[in-house]
Amino acid sequence: MSGVRAITGFGRTVADLAVTEAFYRDGLDFDRVAPPEPVPDAQAEAMGLTGRQATQLHLQIGGQTVTFLAVEPPGAPYPADPAATDPFFQHLAIPVRAMDAAMARLARFRAAPISRGGAQVLPASSGGVTAYKFRDPDGHPLELIYFPDGSPAERWRDAPGLFLGIDHSAITVTDLDAALAFLTGPLGLTVAQTGLNQGPEQARLDGLDDPEVDVIALEAPTPAPHVELLHYRRPITRQASPAPFDPADCASTRFVFTVVNMDGLLQVLREAGFAPRASADGAAAYCAGPDGHGFLFVNA
Known part of the structure; x- marks a missing residue:
């Protein structure tokens, strides 16, 4: 048994922690958990960052934590002209109490849009959300x-403020079968929901022409937040830059999972043909998935 229990956080590599904190704090109501600090030795070792200056900043919203990582010397910059179909795409989905108010707040920070024409109301077949x-x-x-x-989903009903938490994180995958095999096999997640999104609203939301995308939700034993797979049947996923990215590269992202049996997880990952990297003390491990998305595992 792999022993994966829950998503306990997410990771993103960034160029400047101060710029990042200002955007997430002032634009999206994230709170600082603690001042910037060195990445723990075990996690740095697992991510191949030993010997580099790796600093992390934990920000929290609605009980979920995002760990932003800055590395010196830095890795590769974020690729130019990115698209939703790129295999390094990984978004964080933030429920809001009022979309108009959230959009007005965001407009003050000149965030680069992906969606065309503002927020989109998706049809009932695609969940009926505004996004x-x-x-x-x-x-x-x-x-x-x-x-x-x-109104927000049940777990957000009593959350204060405009921005409520992190509902899920979605990754674009090029091979749906391979991604599902990885997540439901070694990681032991279960498929909670499947759908096929298409139409003009989806096109405007994704900033793409005529997309058709499989949307698969998967859950760990502790189900919230969850993983979402985005598999574009069209347009064909482009390979804008090589994957996987090194954790020091700015496009690098990570799911952070707690594990109760690290040795068992490492064994099943290796048996499945993956090459996880573990710290010498067994406190942390890192593995790239089929499309290069990062997975950091820490002991519960």
């Missing part, structure tokens, strides 16, 4: 979502 996609100062994508009944 808008954009990018942070480094180029990492984000999504605002407003639920169709006019």
Whole structure:
């Protein structure tokens, strides 16, 4: 058994922690958990950052934590002209209490849009949510979502403020079967929902012409937040730059999972043909998925 229990956070590599904090704090109501600090030795070792100056900043919203990583010397910059179909795409989906107010707040920070024409109301077949996609100062994508009944999902109903938490993180994958095999095999996640999104609203949301995208939600034993797979049947996923990215590269992102049996997880990952890297003390491990998306595992 792999022993994966829950998503306990997300990671993004950025160029400037101060710029990142200002955007997420002032634009999206994230709170600082602690001042910037060195990455723990075990995690640095697992991510191949030993010997480099690696500093992390934890920001939190609605009980979910995003760890922003800055590395000196820096790795590759975020690729130019990114698209939703790129295999390094990974967004964080943030539920909001009121989309108009959230959009007005965001407009003050000139966030680069992904969506065309503002927030989009998706048809019932695509979940009926109102959604808008954009990018942070480094180029990492984000999504605002407003639920169709006019109120947040149950776990957000008592959350304060306009921006409520992180509902899920979605990754673009080029081979859906390979991605599912990785997530439901070694990681032990379960498929919670499947759908096929298409139409003019989806095109405007994704900033693409005539997309058709499989959307698969997967859950760990502790189900929230969850993983979402985006597999574009059209347009064909382009390979804008090589994958996987090194954790020091600005396009690098990570799911952070807690694990109760690290040795078991490492064994099943190796048996499945992956090459996880673990710290000498077994406290942390890192593995790139089939499309290069990062997965950091830490002991529960």
